[in-house]
Amino acid sequence: MSLAAPDHRLEQALVDVTRLLEKHRVLTALTHRQEGPKRDLLEQLQQRQNLTELHARVNPLHPADLAHVFEMLMPDERLLIWQQLEGRQRGEVLLEVSSAVRESLIETTGHDDLIAATSHLDADDLAYLADALPEEVLRSASRQLDAGERSWLDQSRAYGKNSVGGVMSPEVVFIRDDQTVDDALVHLRQRGELPPQTDRLFVVDARNVLKGSVPLQALLLTDPRQPAAAITSTDDVVLRPDEEAEEAAQAFERYNLVSAPVVDERNKLIGRLTVEAVMDFNRHLAEQRALERAGLRKEEDLFASTWASARNRWPWLCVNMVTAFIASRVIGAFEGTIQELVALAALMPIVASVGGNTGNQTVAVVIRGLALDQIQGQHTSYLIYKELMVSLLNGLMWGGLMGLFAWLIYDRPALGAVMMGAMVLNLLLAAMVGIAVPLALERLGRDPAQGASVLLTFATDSCGFFFFLGLAKLFLV
Amino acid sequence: MSLAAPDHRLEQALVDVTRLLEKHRVLTALTHRQEGPKRDLLEQLQQRQNLTELHARVNPLHPADLAHVFEMLMPDERLLIWQQLEGRQRGEVLLEVSSAVRESLIETTGHDDLIAATSHLDADDLAYLADALPEEVLRSASRQLDAGERSWLDQSRAYGKNSVGGVMSPEVVFIRDDQTVDDALVHLRQRGELPPQTDRLFVVDARNVLKGSVPLQALLLTDPRQPAAAITSTDDVVLRPDEEAEEAAQAFERYNLVSAPVVDERNKLIGRLTVEAVMDFNRHLAEQRALERAGLRKEEDLFASTWASARNRWPWLCVNMVTAFIASRVIGAFEGTIQELVALAALMPIVASVGGNTGNQTVAVVIRGLALDQIQGQHTSYLIYKELMVSLLNGLMWGGLMGLFAWLIYDRPALGAVMMGAMVLNLLLAAMVGIAVPLALERLGRDPAQGASVLLTFATDSCGFFFFLGLAKLFLV
Numbered sequence: 001m002s003l004a005a006p007d008h009r010l011e012q013a014l015v016d017v018t019r020l021l022e023k024h025r026v027l028t029a030l031t032h033r034q035e036g037p038k039r040d041l042l043e044q045l046q047q048r049q050n051l052t053e054l055h056a057r058v059n060p061l062h063p064a065d066l067a068h069v070f071e072m073l074m075p076d077e078r079l080l081i082w083q084q085l086e087g088r089q090r091g092e093v094l095l096e097v098s099s100a101v102r103e104s105l106i107e108t109t110g111h112d113d114l115i116a117a118t119s120h121l122d123a124d125d126l127a128y129l130a131d132a133l134p135e136e137v138l139r140s141a142s143r144q145l146d147a148g149e150r151s152w153l154d155q156s157r158a159y160g161k162n163s164v165g166g167v168m169s170p171e172v173v174f175i176r177d178d179q180t181v182d183d184a185l186v187h188l189r190q191r192g193e194l195p196p197q198t199d200r201l202f203v204v205d206a207r208n209v210l211k212g213s214v215p216l217q218a219l220l221l222t223d224p225r226q227p228a229a230a231i232t233s234t235d236d237v238v239l240r241p242d243e244e245a246e247e248a249a250q251a252f253e254r255y256n257l258v259s260a261p262v263v264d265e266r267n268k269l270i271g272r273l274t275v276e277a278v279m280d281f282n283r284h285l286a287e288q289r290a291l292e293r294a295g296l297r298k299e300e301d302l303f304a305s306t307w308a309s310a311r312n313r314w315p316w317l318c319v320n321m322v323t324a325f326i327a328s329r330v331i332g333a334f335e336g337t338i339q340e341l342v343a344l345a346a347l348m349p350i351v352a353s354v355g356g357n358t359g360n361q362t363v364a365v366v367i368r369g370l371a372l373d374q375i376q377g378q379h380t381s382y383l384i385y386k387e388l389m390v391s392l393l394n395g396l397m398w399g400g401l402m403g404l405f406a407w408l409i410y411d412r413p414a415l416g417a418v419m420m421g422a423m424v425l426n427l428l429l430a431a432m433v434g435i436a437v438p439l440a441l442e443r444l445g446r447d448p449a450q451g452a453s454v455l456l457t458f459a460t461d462s463c464g465f466f467f468f469l470g471l472a473k474l475f476l477v
Numbered sequence: 478m479s480l481a482a483p484d485h486r487l488e489q490a491l492v493d494v495t496r497l498l499e500k501h502r503v504l505t506a507l508t509h510r511q512e513g514p515k516r517d518l519l520e521q522l523q524q525r526q527n528l529t530e531l532h533a534r535v536n537p538l539h540p541a542d543l544a545h546v547f548e549m550l551m552p553d554e555r556l557l558i559w560q561q562l563e564g565r566q567r568g569e570v571l572l573e574v575s576s577a578v579r580e581s582l583i584e585t586t587g588h589d590d591l592i593a594a595t596s597h598l599d600a601d602d603l604a605y606l607a608d609a610l611p612e613e614v615l616r617s618a619s620r621q622l623d624a625g626e627r628s629w630l631d632q633s634r635a636y637g638k639n640s641v642g643g644v645m646s647p648e649v650v651f652i653r654d655d656q657t658v659d660d661a662l663v664h665l666r667q668r669g670e671l672p673p674q675t676d677r678l679f680v681v682d683a684r685n686v687l688k689g690s691v692p693l694q695a696l697l698l699t700d701p702r703q704p705a706a707a708i709t710s711t712d713d714v715v716l717r718p719d720e721e722a723e724e725a726a727q728a729f730e731r732y733n734l735v736s737a738p739v740v741d742e743r744n745k746l747i748g749r750l751t752v753e754a755v756m757d758f759n760r761h762l763a764e765q766r767a768l769e770r771a772g773l774r775k776e777e778d779l780f781a782s783t784w785a786s787a788r789n790r791w792p793w794l795c796v797n798m799v800t801a802f803i804a805s806r807v808i809g810a811f812e813g814t815i816q817e818l819v820a821l822a823a824l825m826p827i828v829a830s831v832g833g834n835t836g837n838q839t840v841a842v843v844i845r846g847l848a849l850d851q852i853q854g855q856h857t858s859y860l861i862y863k864e865l866m867v868s869l870l871n872g873l874m875w876g877g878l879m880g881l882f883a884w885l886i887y888d889r890p891a892l893g894a895v896m897m898g899a900m901v902l903n904l905l906l907a908a909m910v911g912i913a914v915p916l917a918l919e920r921l922g923r924d925p926a927q928g929a930s931v932l933l934t935f936a937t938d939s940c941g942f943f944f945f946l947g948l949a950k951l952f953l954v
Contacts, residue, residue: 064731071849074856098849185697194694196733199676216693217671220662253760254541256673256753258735275752276733282756283730286763287845290926294841295834302846303859306866313838313867317875320834324827325882331823332886338815338822345815345822346808349938350801352826357772357797361790364771368764369779372548372575379551382780389783390790398794405802409809449767461826 010065013057017069020054021077055084063089067096070105075303079108090117094132095125100301102132115140123149124169127156152271155241164248165241167281168262168271171195174202175228177211182224184214197274199258203232208268210261212236238263239273245281252278292450295320323458327352330462334469340477343410344469347419350402351468355426355460358394362387362434363452370442384435391427399423414476422468426460429467433459487542490534494546497531498554532561540566544573547582552780556585567594571609572602577778579609592617600626601646604633629748632718641725642718644758645739645748648672651679652705654688659701661691674751676735680709685745687738689713715740716750722758729755769927772797800935804829807939811946817954820887821946824896827879828945832903832937835871839864839911840929847919861912868904876900891953899945903937906944910936 027047031040058066058081066085070078070093082105085093094102094117106114111134118129118141126145130138130153142150152170159165173194175184184201188194200213212234222231237251239262251257252275262271291299295316300309331338331348338344366383369375375383399420407416437455438448504524508517535543535558543562547555547570559582562570571579571594583591588611595603595610595618603622607615607630619627629647636642650671652661661678665671677690689711699708714728716739728734729752739748768776772793777786808815808825815821843860846852852860876897884893914932915925 062732068731068850072851072853074859189698192698194698197676197735198694199674199735216697217675219697220693221666221669221671253756254545255539258674258676258752275735275756279730279752279756279759282759287848291841291845294837296838296841300842300845302842302849302851302856306863306870309842309863310867310870313835313871316838317831317834317871320831321827321875321879324830325879327830328823328827331826332820335819335823339819342812342816342819342822343809345819345825346805346812348822349808349826349829349942350798350805353801353804353934353938354794354797357794358790360771361773361793364768364773365777365779365786368768368777371764372779373545374549374779376549379779382551386783386786390787393783393787394790394794398798402798402802457830461830465826 009062010068013061013065014069014072016057017054017081020050020057021073021080023050024054024080051084054081058084059086059089063092064096066093067101070097070101075104078105082109087113087116088120091119091121091125094118094129095121098299098301099132100299100304102129104301104304106132106134111137119144122171123153124156124171127153127166130157131161159241162245163241164239164243164245164262164273165271167245167277168239168241168273169195169277170271172202172261172269172272173198174204174269175214177203177205177229177232179228180224181219181222181226181228181231184219184228185224197259197276200236202261202269202272203228204269210238210263210267210269213261236260240265241270245278246285248273249278249282289447289449292447293453295454319454323454323461327458327461327465330465331469334465334473337469337473337477341415341472343406343412343415344472347406347415348465348468351419351422351426352461352464354398354402354423355430355464356457358391358427359430359434359456359460360453362431363438363449363456366435366438367448367452370438370448375439380435380439384432387431387435388428391431392424395424395427396420399427412476415472418468418471418475421471422464425467426464429463430456430460486539487545490538490542491546491549493534494531494558497527497534498550498557500527501531501557528561531558535561536563536566540569540573543570544578547574547578552581555582559586564590564593565597568596568598568602571595571606572598575776575778576609577776577781579606581778581781583609583611588614596621599648600630601633601648604630604643607634608638636718639722640718641716641720641722641739641750642748644722644754645716645718645750646672646754647748649679649738649746649749650675651681651746652691654680654682654706654709656705657701658696658699658703658705658708661696661705662701674736674753677713679738679746679749680705681746687715687740687744687746690738713737717742718747722755723762725750726755726759766924766926769924770930796931800931800938804935804938804942807942808946811942811950814946814950814954818892818949820883820889820892821949824883824892825942825945828896828899828903829938829941831875831879831900832907832941833934835868835904836907836911836933836937837930839908840915840926840933843912843915844926844929847915847925852916857912857916861909864908864912865905868908869901872901872904873897876904889953892949895945895948895952898948899941902944903941906940907933907937 024047027043027050031043031047066089070081073081078101082090094105097105114133114137118126118133118137121141123145126138126142142153145153149170156165156168173191175187198216200215202213203211205211212232213236214228214231215233218231237255237257237260239248239260241262241264252260257275259272259274261269262273264270288299295313297312297315300312366375402423403416403420406419407413433456437452441448441451501524504520504527508520508524547558550558555578559567571582574582591610591614595606595614598618600622603615603619619630622630626647633642633645650668652664675693677692679690680688682688689709690713691705691708692710695708714732714734714737716725716737718739718741729737734752736749736751738746739750741747765776772790774789774792777789843852879900880893880897883896884890910933914929918925918928
């Protein structure tokens, strides 16, 4: 028995694969050094033997481990291993790798090979890959499905990746509500192996309408002569295909589910959602959002080309450039004031920067509140009041401290007072923008965290400069 | 059967609870308006009846739903419901609410009530609450555990919240490797209900050494006369209590696990980890990090007091203040230059801001690479090369564009050239810092995303000002 810690088998695989790849590199370099007919037969033989060894090492790996190995390698190394994979394993790897790697593998593989890789996949795997595969490949690969599976595939694609319908699986095991436990067990034995993550059988009537579910453990623990109806639990969470997958994921967490049935509008059983699919969905969503928040248009492979990486970052840079330009024009309007008191130029970034940071703290609190549904009608005014009070307190305290520094450095008490005033104003503004922007984005159905930080920084920069230079113009010069 | 979409029962509960709370508020206002003996008996009665109704509505709720309701209410409303809860339900709610709400509930509840709330909890629930409960309460509550459970509780606390030992559960169902399937089934029926998320029974020998596991579905599908050993799977993922919970969570995702055994250094079975615990851990970690990245010291309740919220944000503000102050002193060193050409003051924030944004994009790519183990020895130099090339490309392109604007606005071509030069330099610096900082933080065992953005912005601000004003001093004035 392999009493392995989870990462050990992966580590071992990686060590072996890296060694074989390194050997391949050395052998290739050696054979290339020698010219035409003088090529060393022995070395060619070694080369071939090395590839056979690589073939034997990578094909039996768990597809998830192999996918992890793929992520860690440079594009040319990925391709070398890819060529050693058998069709079935290629299909499994395509399911497990990140979308950036998947795209590059699909790009470099011919249609016939792609069809060989995907033609053993079942309907929900194909649905998962559908957008990435060329239409011709998808059509050929889905030819091996039966009519029901094919129509399931089309439906599932229509629901979209972020709905329950897009992440559900068609593999449901059900029993009829008029069966006994014994009937159900016989039925199961005839059927053979159950799909992974089957913790319950769904119970349906003659018209496939869902009646409830029977946990596997109840089947094990009950007298087999009882009717299945006696151990059917009827208060399960039931999902609909057009619900958001994110909400379904929350239900899985809240009620500790392993699987849940999906039904259509007439309560007929059409699929199920598993905790595995939910975890994949959660991770994917989190990664996607992390990248988007940093302003990357889409998932970017670390080993993507310079040109592709640069372009992936342009839309954000462009927005940033525009907002920075506007903030710069605010300063430009006060050039006369700065000319008279150049200390203002040195101090103004402090006001802008502290405003941006406190605003982002407010945004974080608001986003957490949105996730917990804490922000309802009457609570919003409380929230605004509180964040403004926090800003006032922090503005007086930290603004006062910075004002003191300004006074001491430039020996002008009035400059300190202007500094403190500008900081209080900018922190109050930051609180209001930090509340308003995520709420507005949420109402528009956008990710509140992504756009919020750009808009917020834009406001706190521009207004920070404006408050500080404006007050200085009024009271100092 | 309740064919409810997951959120409907929660919504209904919330509507009802809100209505009852509103009624309570109105009735309280009414009785308070009338003086001493004139208090209306009828209204007092209504008040009491209303609370009874609230009691009857909240106690049967699923603790996870009730916890969600708690999160959404103001502190005084929470307290009112809390007072209506029975001891057992209070304990369950404490397990489900966020740590901020948990703290406030524990603070406002007497020790005796806390003991009543927690004394039915089992060892792993108590382990989860241990740090939040007063020591005296924990001691009383753990008195009902047997000696084995108590020592388990102590051990689990010693492992810490982020290790497998800290999130595992002691509820393991095991069979002996010399039993037949039929023996195992008899054993299970005697035992009665299995713990939630039991998808497999663990197989141990006479000395409790783990031999493998039997999936429930194999028990259902196999001829009962077979020895258990025949259907024991031996290539399971096996965890150790001192491993990081985050790594175990990755193994759950990778291999689609529902539960996994935890063994000590002699391979003896000491507990198990469930996908439920993994999902809770993942969510908690993600929330924690999101708040930390925005510079909140710890989880902050939306309804926490102004003073508590303000203090929660100070450490970060303090750091921010120091870095902003240093950047300001960099500008201060060039006051003479700015005096001569005041346009510099207006343009310098653009250089700093664009540098910060591109650097954060690099940080996002590096953090994703770290999560995927993509950044190994020989890849680091490739990564550095590539990010520098991306920066050079973006710097020339967008820096050129900004330079053009500067030239047009101020009618000085040399100013445009200085602008472009400073942007190229600052973007190159941003790329290097954006790679170095997360790698260094990762090596120090810190969350690479949190500290990275402060340090990065500090570098790109200070150096952005330095590059731009320095070049201007050399070539313009």
